[in-house]
Amino acid sequence: MRLSTRAEYGIRILVALARAEGEGPQSLTAVSRSEKLPHAYIEQLVRDLRRASLVTATRGKTGGYQLARPAAEISLVEAVRALDGPLLEMPCAGADNLETCDRPQDCSVHEVFSRVHDSLEETLSATSLADVVATAGGPPYPMAVRRRRAAQHAHLTATTAAAASAEKPMPAAPAR
C-alpha cells in the first residue's frame, strides 16, 4: 500500500506555501528548489491544487502561488483527494463516493475495507497544514517517531488499540 508521489509532493508543496503564509505569492521555481522537486512535474500537481481551490495563482513576473485559505483550515485529506482521487480506491470498499461492489449480497471484506477507509479519512482530516508546519520545527524526526512509538506500544500492551489511538494528541480541528 502506498500513497502516490503526487499526493506526497503535493503535500510538500502545500507545506512550503504554508510556511510562507502572508508573504505573498511564491514562485514554483522557488518551491521546487527548496523542496528539491522537479519543476515540470510539480507544475501539473499545483494545477490540480488550484482547480480544487486549495491554492490561488497570480500570473506575471512577480507571480506565484499561495494558499487559498489559512493553513489551519486546510486538511491533508483535501490535498490527497485533489491529487489522488478517492482515499481508498477499491471496487469493493466504501469508496469515497458510492459502493460498486460486484458481490453485492455477501462480500466478506466490504465492512473491513470501509473501516480502513474511514480510519484513513480520520487521520488525514484531523491534520491541517498548520499542524504539519508546527510539528516540523521540532526535534529530528526519526527520534520523535521512535519516542512516540515507544509510548504508544506501552499503551497497546496495557489497554486496547482503540483506546491508545484516542489518547494520541491530535492537535487541530478538522477543516470542514
Next chain:
Amino acid sequence: MRLSTRAEYGIRILVALARAEGEGPQSLTAVSRSEKLPHAYIEQLVRDLRRASLVTATRGKTGGYQLARPAAEISLVEAVRALDGPLLEMPCAGADNLETCDRPQDCSVHEVFSRVHDSLEETLSATSLADVVATAGGPPYPMAVRRRRAAQHAHLTATTAAAASAEKPMPAAPAR
C-alpha cells in the same frame, strides 16, 4: 491509494478457510469456485500465506489448506504484510522496518505519514478473521455501512474525530 488485489484476494481466501474451520483441508479449487477467484493466481498467494505460517497445507488427493491457528487469533494485518509487504510503502514514512528518508533532517511529511501508517496498523490488527466471519453474516453491506456512517457523522459534528473513533465498537483482541 489502494490495497493490492493480492491482499484483498488473500483476505478472501483466509475468510473462506475461517468459515470452514474444523472441517479439514479445503481444496483451492473449492475456494476459487466459492470466492470466484482465478485458481492459478490464488495459488501464488496461498503459497505466501503458507510461508508466513498463516495456513498449513496437506498434499495428495484429499488435500488442501486450513488455517494454521484459530481464526480469532489471526489478524488482518498479518495477512496484508504477508502478501503486500510493508503496510505503507513510502521512502519517507515510518515504514514497517526502518526509516529510509532522504531528507533526514527536515522532512516535513515524515511525522504525518507515520501517523497514517500507525492508524492503518491499528485498524487492521484490531480485526481478526473471526470478526470478519461474524460480521459477514449480518445485514446486506451497503445498508450496514450507511447506517454506521450516519451514526458516526452525528458524532463527528458533536465531538472530535478521534473521540468518535474510540466509540466505534471494535470487536476483537489483536492477534499478537
Next chain:
DNA sequence: GCAAAACCGACCCTGGCAGTCGGGATTTCA
C-alpha cells in the same frame, strides 16, 4: 497407476504513473 491435489518458477502484458516537452497567455519592469 490414475486422478486430484499442492508445489514451483518462469513468463506475458497491460495500465498507471513519474516525469518531460514545447508552446501560449500574462504581467512586470526597464
Next chain:
DNA sequence: TGAAATCCCGACTGCCAGGGTCGGTTTTGC
C-alpha cells in the same frame, strides 16, 4: 516596446509493478 519571468496547458514518453497464466513436478488416496 520588448525582454524576462511567471503561470497555463495538452500531449507525449518510458518504465515497471502487479494481475494473471502456463507447464511441469511431487505427493497422496483410491
